[in-house]
Amino acid sequence: MNNPFENALNQIRRAASLASINQEVLDELSVPMREVRVAIPFVRDNGELQILEGFRVQHNNWRGPFKGGIRYHQNVDIFEVKALATWMTFKCAVAGIPMGGSKGGVTFNPKEYSEAELEKITRGWTRAMKSLIGPEIDVPAPDVNTTPQEMAWIADEFGSPAVVTGKPIANGGSEGRGTATATGGFYVLEALVEKLGLGSEDKKVIVQGFGNAGRIMTEILFAKGWKVIATSDSKGAIFNPEGLDISALGAHKDATRSVQDFSGAQNLTNEEMLELECDVLIPAALENQITEANASNIKAKAIMELANGPTTPEADDILFGRGINVIPDILANSGGVTVSYFEWDQNMKGEHWSETKVDDRLKTTMREAASAVWERKEKYSTDLRRGAFTLALERLSDAHPNS
Numbered sequence: 384m385n386n387p388f389e390n391a392l393n394q395i396r397r398a399a400s401l402a403s404i405n406q407e408v409l410d411e412l413s414v415p416m417r418e419v420r421v422a423i424p425f426v427r428d429n430g431e432l433q434i435l436e437g438f439r440v441q442h443n444n445w446r447g448p449f450k451g452g453i454r455y456h457q458n459v460d461i462f463e464v465k466a467l468a469t470w471m472t473f474k475c476a477v478a479g480i481p482m483g484g485s486k487g488g489v490t491f492n493p494k495e496y497s498e499a500e501l502e503k504i505t506r507g508w509t510r511a512m513k514s515l516i517g518p519e520i521d522v523p524a525p526d527v528n529t530t531p532q533e534m535a536w537i538a539d540e541f542g543s544p545a546v547v548t549g550k551p552i553a554n555g556g557s558e559g560r561g562t563a564t565a566t567g568g569f570y571v572l573e574a575l576v577e578k579l580g581l582g583s584e585d586k587k588v589i590v591q592g593f594g595n596a597g598r599i600m601t602e603i604l605f606a607k608g609w610k611v612i613a614t615s616d617s618k619g620a621i622f623n624p625e626g627l628d629i630s631a632l633g634a635h636k637d638a639t640r641s642v643q644d645f646s647g648a649q650n651l652t653n654e655e656m657l658e659l660e661c662d663v664l665i666p667a668a669l670e671n672q673i674t675e676a677n678a679s680n681i682k683a684k685a686i687m688e689l690a691n692g693p694t695t696p697e698a699d700d701i702l703f704g705r706g707i708n709v710i711p712d713i714l715a716n717s718g719g720v721t722v723s724y725f726e727w728d729q730n731m732k733g734e735h736w737s738e739t740k741v742d743d744r745l746k747t748t749m750r751e752a753a754s755a756v757w758e759r760k761e762k763y764s765t766d767l768r769r770g771a772f773t774l775a776l777e778r779l780s781d782a783h784p785n786s
């Protein structure tokens with residue numbers, strides 16, 4: 384399995400070789416500013432003590448306070464958290480928001496724990512990190528398997544709403560945060576659709592992952608008249624070449640906790656689904672899904688990474704050689720952190736913006752970022768990922784304390 388932090392470093396080096404970036408800036412960006420591992424002891428519902436491992440990596444804060452989500456997953460380790468923190472730094476720079484990059488995680492499978500246990504774990508992580516986070520220091524947010532509920536517990540345990548984003552509206556959350564990652568992704572796709580040669584009617588899309596990012600993406604695409612022909616979750620995939628009825632699928636997923644066995648659709652494995660013909664393939668689950676093992680078999684016309692790190696650098700080269708554009712994660716899913724920044728800004732100013740105001744600002748931010756990335760891609764005759772990384776490197780170099 385690819386080490387995602389090595390992938391992130393590789394992506395930075397590849398972009399830096401195109402633009403003239405100061406070597407010292409690059410060296411500093413290759414090492415997170417702080418890496419923290421903590422023990423989280425808590426008593427399970429059955430009375431037994433359990434000790435989990437928690438992480439926070441603060442990659443870089445030249446452009447503003449560290450910002451990044453918290454992941455609950457059995458595969459969380461320091462390399463994954465370092466990679467995700469690094470991508471946050473670059474993502475905030477691409478989106479042009481004044482925040483840095485960090486990420487956190489706890490290594491366990493939350494599906495095996497009760498709500499009361501999840502609260503203890505979340506509060507335990509917050510106590511362990513209390514001196515390292517804060518509204519002007521480091522601001523966590525949701526990621527895989529964490530939701531507004533976890534964010535509300537963090538805000539309460541820390542004692543300030545502005546310490547965390549992605550909170551429920553009643554706890555100081557922003558309008559539009561829950562749907563921001565997918566909405567932002569859709570604005571990016573809309574901005575690039577013609578440039579990517581996807582101008583025809585009846586566009587067919589595949590979305591891997593049916594969680595916060597993926598499920599909302601399928602709902603937006605369905606509402607806009609695009610055809611979602613396949614989607615998946617950790618249990619497997621489903622496929623209907625005529626397009627899936629996404630509202631019926633949502634009800635099926637809620638009732639059965641799986642997308643599989645959906646009426647009128649064929650069950651497939653996640654691996655099979657990735658190789659189906661389509662206009663846009665949208666990975667929205669986990670890292671390392673498109674690798675050198677399957678990149679030659681991908682039949683999508685374009686890929687948009689709603690997940691973080693779904694494509695390895697080796698796969699990038701294969702796809703670029705085959706003329707398949709990949710809209711990189713640090714652009715495609717930056718809508719989430721953008722509205723997180725809006726939420727933080729509202730909390731700091733004691734304001735609450737309307738949904739329309741949030742949406743207008745998100746749309747403007749995403750369009751500007753998409754066109755700046757496209758400009759770099761053209762300027763350096765390269766792929767969109769290197770375009771996005773060069774843009775971020777320029778902005779980060781400008782923000783270096785000694786620049």
Ligand code: NAD
Nearest residue numbers: 527528564592593594595596616617667668690691716719
């Ligand atoms: P989530 O936990 O809500 O959903 C994850 C989905 O992926 C679930 O449907 C799960 O069943 C599925 N999944 C897990 N393993 C899988 C596998 N092996 N194959 C196929 N599907 C699998 O998480 P999320 O918040 O939607 O995050 C998904 C991705 O998007 C992550 O890479 C995350 O870092 C990224 N992301 C999320 C946000 C956000 O605001 N939620 C923002 C930026 C990036």
